[in-house]
Amino acid sequence: MISPEQVQTIIQERLANAEVKVVGDGQHFEAIIVSPDFAGKNKVKQHQMVYGVLQDELASETIHALSLKTFTPEAWQATGQTA
């Protein structure tokens, strides 16, 4: 079983410039990812960027259920949340 911290580290290492926060129970994960590289991309493209670095883990179902929330730094600030 993979921990939320491991998922967080994997995404962080492979997505340069991203701020990542992952919570979960080993089966279901929720990731918040903030990156300037998302600028100018729609949500589908933003999520595809994240899925792209997790291809192996998703294909092998090491990560089965992953819920994504992606933001540019500006969009993240506008939510008023802190990671």
Added chain:
Amino acid sequence: MTPEVKARIESLLQENKIMVFMKGSKLMPQCGFSNNVVQILNTLGVPFETLDILADPEIRQGIKEYSNWPTIPQIYIDGEFVGGSDIAIELYQSGELQQMVEVAMAS
């Protein structure tokens, strides 16, 4: 993905303005994410068609390649890939999904 699978996907998308590839059926979704999408579309009160990918291994693999999207569920409106459960929730909350659906229904 074989040409046959691609043709099946394309004909499903052509025949159905709102098409959902999901785990389980509308009445009995087999996964919480698929259930989210069904509930949202039910709330919008629009007709939509679903395909249970658990019963169709070819489509299960093919649809992921078709959209370059590794997870299920997947929603298509007017033949365009819209997103999975997370994006559907965001679009629903912002009111955009309602608009997209209305445009599709009017077309």
